[in-house]
Amino acid sequence: MIAVMQDLLVFPGGDYWSLPSEGRWEVVRERAVLLPPNDGRHQEVCDELLAILRAQLRPRRLGHANSAIGVRIEPWPEAESEIHTRIPDIVVCRRKPDQWFSIGSPPELAIEVLSTRRGNVQRTEKLDDYARAGIAEYWVVSPFDRNVEVYRLREGDYVLVSTERERLRPGDFPGVAINLAEIWSVLE
Secondary structure (H helix, E strand, O other): OOOOOOEEEOOOOOHHHHOOOOOOEEEEOOEEEEOOOOOHHHHHHHHHHHHHHHHHHHHHOOOEEEEOOEEEOOOOOOOOOOOOEEOOOEEEEOOOOOOEEOOOOOOOEEEEEOOOOOOHHHHOHHHHHHHHHOOOEEEEEEOOOOEEEEEEEEOOEEEEEEEEOOEEOOOOOOOOOEEHHHHHHHHO
């Protein structure tokens, strides 16, 4: 059987809660989107980055790093549905997350690892949605170019502040430093 991405119409009033429990669902512009599974390269990079973040955050009691936790986003004004969600590959936050992050209470950092070189959704739709959610920092990790674009929220929009090739330091978590060579080593 071939897996395909499915779109289902979501109506106002809670149809979101009747979506199948299997799979990971994002609700974007009143469509429920079943996310395809990650490929091995993508997952290796996510797992390594998550392990490095956890190893530095936990001993210092600075926060938590988790994968695949949903972020609820204020719906667009023209939306009929009250549900709008995204699921970053990794979130980093000071407090222990619940099932998802509520509107107005986002994580401090969202991270997306590209599955394709272009990363259209990560650099357009998700960039806009995470800014709307109020996430202070957003990273776009490119295993293809072996770099990380670091965006910071300024007056409601993201500004690309750097493209890192060697070392990352998340703004809200002082003392945390990631040697990118460790991340790329899983691709060898």
